[in-house]
Amino acid sequence: MQDFEFYNPTKIIFGKDKVSELDHLIPKEAKVLILYGGGSVKKYGTLNKVIEALGGRTYLEFGGIEPNPKYETLMKAVEIVRHEKIDFLLAVGGGSVIDGTKFINLAAHFEGNSEDLLIYIDPVDSVTKALPIGTVLTLPATGSEMNRGAVISFKDGKYPVFSNLFFPQFSILDPTLTYSLPRTQVGNGIVDTFIHTVEQYVTYPSEAMFQDRAAEGILQTLIEIGPKTLENPTDYESRANFVWSATMALNGLIGSGVPQDWTTHAIGHEMTALYGIDHGKTLAILQPSIWTIRKKQKWDKLLQYADRVWHIKDMDEEATIDLAIYKTREFFESLGIKTRLSDYNLTKTHIEEILSNLEKHGQTALSETGDLTLEDSRRILENAL
Amino acid sequence: MQDFEFYNPTKIIFGKDKVSELDHLIPKEAKVLILYGGGSVKKYGTLNKVIEALGGRTYLEFGGIEPNPKYETLMKAVEIVRHEKIDFLLAVGGGSVIDGTKFINLAAHFEGNSEDLLIYIDPVDSVTKALPIGTVLTLPATGSEMNRGAVISFKDGKYPVFSNLFFPQFSILDPTLTYSLPRTQVGNGIVDTFIHTVEQYVTYPSEAMFQDRAAEGILQTLIEIGPKTLENPTDYESRANFVWSATMALNGLIGSGVPQDWTTHAIGHEMTALYGIDHGKTLAILQPSIWTIRKKQKWDKLLQYADRVWHIKDMDEEATIDLAIYKTREFFESLGIKTRLSDYNLTKTHIEEILSNLEKHGQTALSETGDLTLEDSRRILENAL
Numbered sequence: 001m002q003d004f005e006f007y008n009p010t011k012i013i014f015g016k017d018k019v020s021e022l023d024h025l026i027p028k029e030a031k032v033l034i035l036y037g038g039g040s041v042k043k044y045g046t047l048n049k050v051i052e053a054l055g056g057r058t059y060l061e062f063g064g065i066e067p068n069p070k071y072e073t074l075m076k077a078v079e080i081v082r083h084e085k086i087d088f089l090l091a092v093g094g095g096s097v098i099d100g101t102k103f104i105n106l107a108a109h110f111e112g113n114s115e116d117l118l119i120y121i122d123p124v125d126s127v128t129k130a131l132p133i134g135t136v137l138t139l140p141a142t143g144s145e146m147n148r149g150a151v152i153s154f155k156d157g158k159y160p161v162f163s164n165l166f167f168p169q170f171s172i173l174d175p176t177l178t179y180s181l182p183r184t185q186v187g188n189g190i191v192d193t194f195i196h197t198v199e200q201y202v203t204y205p206s207e208a209m210f211q212d213r214a215a216e217g218i219l220q221t222l223i224e225i226g227p228k229t230l231e232n233p234t235d236y237e238s239r240a241n242f243v244w245s246a247t248m249a250l251n252g253l254i255g256s257g258v259p260q261d262w263t264t265h266a267i268g269h270e271m272t273a274l275y276g277i278d279h280g281k282t283l284a285i286l287q288p289s290i291w292t293i294r295k296k297q298k299w300d301k302l303l304q305y306a307d308r309v310w311h312i313k314d315m316d317e318e319a320t321i322d323l324a325i326y327k328t329r330e331f332f333e334s335l336g337i338k339t340r341l342s343d344y345n346l347t348k349t350h351i352e353e354i355l356s357n358l359e360k361h362g363q364t365a366l367s368e369t370g371d372l373t374l375e376d377s378r379r380i381l382e383n384a385l
Numbered sequence: 386m387q388d389f390e391f392y393n394p395t396k397i398i399f400g401k402d403k404v405s406e407l408d409h410l411i412p413k414e415a416k417v418l419i420l421y422g423g424g425s426v427k428k429y430g431t432l433n434k435v436i437e438a439l440g441g442r443t444y445l446e447f448g449g450i451e452p453n454p455k456y457e458t459l460m461k462a463v464e465i466v467r468h469e470k471i472d473f474l475l476a477v478g479g480g481s482v483i484d485g486t487k488f489i490n491l492a493a494h495f496e497g498n499s500e501d502l503l504i505y506i507d508p509v510d511s512v513t514k515a516l517p518i519g520t521v522l523t524l525p526a527t528g529s530e531m532n533r534g535a536v537i538s539f540k541d542g543k544y545p546v547f548s549n550l551f552f553p554q555f556s557i558l559d560p561t562l563t564y565s566l567p568r569t570q571v572g573n574g575i576v577d578t579f580i581h582t583v584e585q586y587v588t589y590p591s592e593a594m595f596q597d598r599a600a601e602g603i604l605q606t607l608i609e610i611g612p613k614t615l616e617n618p619t620d621y622e623s624r625a626n627f628v629w630s631a632t633m634a635l636n637g638l639i640g641s642g643v644p645q646d647w648t649t650h651a652i653g654h655e656m657t658a659l660y661g662i663d664h665g666k667t668l669a670i671l672q673p674s675i676w677t678i679r680k681k682q683k684w685d686k687l688l689q690y691a692d693r694v695w696h697i698k699d700m701d702e703e704a705t706i707d708l709a710i711y712k713t714r715e716f717f718e719s720l721g722i723k724t725r726l727s728d729y730n731l732t733k734t735h736i737e738e739i740l741s742n743l744e745k746h747g748q749t750a751l752s753e754t755g756d757l758t759l760e761d762s763r764r765i766l767e768n769a770l
Contacts, residue, residue, distance in 0.1 A: 001399075001622065001625045001626065001629065002400075003399060003400025003401065003403070004397075004399050004400065005396065005397065005398050005399070006396070006397040006399070007394075007395075007396040007397070008393070008394075009392075009393075009394035010392075011390065011391070011392040012389075012390065012391040012392070012641075013390050014386075014388060014389050014390070014391070014641070014642065015387075015388025015389065016388065018388070207622040207625075207626065208626070208629075209602070209605075209606040209609070209610070209626045209630075210599075210602055210603060210606055210626065210629055210630055210633050212602075213598065213599065213601070213602025213603075213605060213606065214595075214598065214599050214602055216598070216602075217594070217595055217597075217598025217599055217601075217602060218595060218598075220594075220598060221594040221595055221598065224594070225594070237386065237592040240386045240592075241386065241592065241593070241594045241595065244386065244593075244595055244642070245594075245595055248595050253638075256397075256399070257399065257629070
């Protein structure tokens with residue numbers, strides 16, 4: 001096991017009809033800014049429930065945080081936080097709204113040029129105090145409700161930012177609030193959770209047994225309940241297990257003491273930034289090809305994955321791995337997520353664009369060992385055509 | 386999945402030679418009280434490492450916290466905390482030292498009669514501020530390094546106390562610090578961890594899939610590395626996996642959203658209080674008998690346990706369960722832990738004493754469903770003879 005630090009102070013309130021807990025979680029005298037995305041939290045009544053739970057508290061609203069939240073959008077909320085003397089930020093939505101809220105909080109408490117927060121660590125670390133954030137999760141996928149990360153879109157790139165100030169003070173996870181999600185978003189969320197897990201698991205062996213068993217547990221759960229929760233969105237048990245798996249996949253736990261390989265996200269972010277392909281879909285396109293091209297480097301863990309997640313036995317090693325990759329692709333497709341670049345009308349020309357942006361953003365030494373070159377990314381993308 | 390709240394703000398620093406991190410973790414100007422047990426932290430150099438890491442900080446020592454820490458012992462430290470204006474409590478030891486330190490902290494900040502803290506919730510909850518606690522773990526077993534519980538011995542009973550003030554601010558988990566543990570304590574710790582896990586797992590099905598997979602992961606890990614770490618105490622990987630499993634077994638995670646059955650601990654505490662039998666050993670005696678007597682109530686989860694932990698297939702259901710119970714007992718015995726009351730010279734007469742104390746302490750409606758009577762406890766103990 002590698003040395004590690006683990007710290008995660010977010011309080012989780014999980015279950016049906018938990019929005020009313022807001023009344024106990026937010027100070028009575030707080031002036032609250034409620035942040036959300038498009039109209040769905042209004043349409044399906046979640047925003048009303050939130051406002052009701054806030055009782056007589058003073059609140060303002062900031063809606064319109066888009067998927068892959070844009071720096072420019074978020075900076076408008078920064079102005080509100082500063083000038084309205086907000087005490088508490090309440091994000092109501094999925095990963096984009098929560099990520100956006102985290103960044104708004106950071107930028108509102110930063111004296112310099114907020115663009116620097118996207119690129120450099122020092123300015124981020126210079127902010128030592130910010131407002132408490134609470135979240136009401138409506139889309140299980142990113143794990144943002146219980147971690148210290150955020151991904152912000154700026155110009156033609158997506159920028160991951162990390163800060164301990166990003167941990168929400170609390171997150172309300174009510175699976176019933178996700179019943180109204182469109183099918184495609186549920187599929188994307190299942191894939192996103194799956195990929196978060198394998199990026200911390202399918203690397204090289206590090207004898208971190210609990211972490212591996214927990215990762216395998218998340219993957220097995222997704223395989224078991226993924227199709228179910230897609231078909232029967234209001235089946236509480238399968239949706240609840242999806243929601244909790246999504247949180248556990250990226251709250252630091254399964255990644256403690258193990259190598260991590262965020263290649264899939266790195267290349268995927270460029271594809272979303274360039275062509276607006278849903279984040280989850282970019283991951284589904286890339287993962288089978290990354291494993292195909294990096295088979296040798298990931299051999300032992302791919303065998304473990306094939307055995308413990310897919311229960312593939314009694315075949316020769318390469319056939320075992322190939323079948324595991326095939327089954328992974330098949331699983332994504334079964335969720336209605338297409339897994340080829342050509343399914344999204346991307347061709348060799350687009351690959352050049354993606355590679356060019358990877359280079360521009362310094363993504364030229366990816367993988368758990370830092371030896372995945374731009375040329376490897378090309379092979380991966382060509383394999384994914 | 387049942388509704389749940391999860392909150393655990395303890396920071397974990399895991400790895401070799403991490404004691405030196407104390408210098409970054411404790412404020413420079415803090416006056417520190419170092420708490421420990423017998424002489425082993427002195428004998429094996431851990432205390433010296435801690436003092437060295439504290440640099441020039443002012444510190445006092447309070448040694449002599451015994452296994453199953455006694456109220457009277459702890460109250461002596463309460464006086465020191467109050468009169469010496471201590472700023473930081475640093476527990477160096479195993480579960481008893483850490484539990485003791487938690488209670489000392491609570492009592493030092495309580496105005497009333499500290500005995501009330503053992504029995505009533507209101508006095509505990511009336512304490513809203515206490516000192517930060519850090520721990521340097523030397524014995525993996527209780528999970529106290531990352532939870533809100535403590536068990537205190539008082540007169541002829543053991544009293545569990547819970548408070549959010551009990552979460553250590555940080556815990557340093559350096560597996561190499563545990564190399565010098567006596568074989569019997571390692572065996573006890575493995576059993577304790579195993580039982581913590583099954584008490585949150587072998588109950589009735591609640592469709593909490595990640596929690597079940599994580600619990601099974603801990604059990605599989607203990608079965609795999611238990612004998613190894615007993616035979617080769619300085620094998621880093623097996624010891625590291627034991628240490629992290631012990632923490633994960635009782636930090637709230639696998640118990641979130643599932644029924645829990647603390648019968649084994651409830652009866653075991655009486656046996657330790659009456660006869661001084663090691664905590665881990667009382668659990669090893671009781672668990673197979675509890676499952677035998679409560680087979681019907683735990684049928685489905687015992688089958689799941691047999692299948693997923695012991696990989697018992699293709700037998701009829703009762704034979705499957707019986708074999709799983711047999712294998713569990715065999716596992717404990719393989720660790721050098723005897724599993725029969727008679728192995729500890731306890732007879733029917735002692736059973737009457739244990740039952741009498743269970744009644745005295747109100748432990749007459751145990752189990753995950755609250756229907757395990759004193760008569761059931763009698764059958765369990767008789768089965769364990």
